[in-house]
Amino acid sequence: AQTVTQSQPEMSVQEAETVTLSCTYDTSESDYYLFWYKQPPSRQMILVIRQEAYKQQNATENRFSVNFQKAAKSFSLKISDSQLGDAAMYFCAYRRNTGNQFYFGTGTSLTVIP
Amino acid sequence: DSGVTQTPKHLITATGQRVTLRCSPRSGDLSVYWYQQSLDQGLQFLIQYYNGEERAKGNILERFSAQQFPDLHSELNLSSLELGDSALYFCASSRLAGEQFFGPGTRLTVL
Numbered sequence: 001a002q003t004v005t006q007s008q009p010e011m012s013v014q015e016a017e018t019v020t021l022s023c024t025y026d027t028s029e030s031d032y033y034l035f036w037y038k039q040p041p042s043r044q045m046i047l048v049i050r051q052e053a054y055k056q057q058n059a060t061e062n063r064f065s066v067n068f069q070k071a072a073k074s075f076s077l078k079i080s081d082s083q084l085g086d087a088a089m090y091f092c093a094y095r096r097n098t099g100n101q102f103y104f105g106t107g108t109s110l111t112v113i114p
Numbered sequence: 115d116s117g118v119t120q121t122p123k124h125l126i127t128a129t130g131q132r133v134t135l136r137c138s139p140r141s142g143d144l145s146v147y148w149y150q151q152s153l154d155q156g157l158q159f160l161i162q163y164y165n166g167e168e169r170a171k172g173n174i175l176e177r178f179s180a181q182q183f184p185d186l187h188s189e190l191n192l193s194s195l196e197l198g199d200s201a202l203y204f205c206a207s208s209r210l211a212g213e214q215f216f217g218p219g220t221r222l223t224v225l
Contacts, residue, residue, distance in 0.1 A: 035213055043151075043202055045216035091157065093214075100145055101170045102206075102214055106156040 002027050004094050006105035013082045014113050020067075021077045021108045023092030029053075031097040034068065034075045039107075040088040048090070051075065053097075079110075087112045117141065118217035120205050126223045132193040135220045139186055139207030145169070146188040147214060148180055149204040157204070163188055195224045 003026045013019035025034070036048040051059045051068050058066050063083075067076045079086055092105040117140035127133055139146050148160040159172035163182035174180075177195075182188040192199060200223050206214040 033212065037216075044218055045204060045206070047213050047215070050213050095213075097211060100162055100164055100208075101159070102147065102208075104157045104159070 002029075002094055002096070002103045004092050004103045004105040006090075006092055006108050008108045009106070010109045010111070012111040012113055013079070013086075015082055015084060017082055018078060018080045019082055019110065021079075021090050021092075021110065023075045023077070023105055025073050025075065025092075025094045025103075027073065027094065027096075029096050033095045033097065034066075035093040035095070035102075036064070036066070036075075036077045037091045037093060037104075038086075038088045039091065040085075045091075049077065082112050084112050084114060086110060116215040116217065118205060118207050118215050120203075120217035120220050122220060123218065124221045124223075126225065127195060128225055129195055129197060131195050131224075132191065133195065133222065135190040135192070135203055135205075135222075137188045137190070137205030137207075137217055139188070139205075140215055143207035143209055143215070144186065145208045145210075146182055146186070147206045147208070148174075148188070148190050149206065150201045151204060151219075152198075152201045160190070192222070197224050200224045 032053045034051045038046045063080045089107045094103045119138045144165045150158045160174040162170040180190045202219045205217045208214045
């Protein structure tokens, strides 16, 4: 069974600094998707970034980028120039390419310190 | 706006009652997923439907049931409600590949 592990329940970062959130996953598949979702205090689930496993290039969306290490089954999220609005719970998620089910980690709560 | 709609936004009811939560997926999405999120907790996957058929079941209680209709909207039925069922219930939809898009959630309070 696929599992997704986020080993950092809480993280904090100074405003304008960089922070990296960790995620590891377990799978025997070679083709899959990985995602980071953000859940701010409003509790809306917002897609931050996605990565297709067949792509070697790390995905980037403005200040958000990932470090995808397929062999190590690691998928970390880097937030650069952190802003107060980045404060949220961040969930890592996995989906097989041919499957329907998504697997979510337990989340990392990010605090941004002014 | 993700394109996924959920009604109602808030629901307050009493123990022992039954409620129905409704979800309309994004246009073109055939898969609908239901999740439960208690306060300060992660997402608990409940159930998934694809084009009207149940595809996967997670930690869904026997008191809960769901269905997806021909127009692809879905309903989650919660019965014999208990205090512990108070939570935020999310619906999400997706296509065959790619990400899920989440609705704004229904906040259920059981008194």
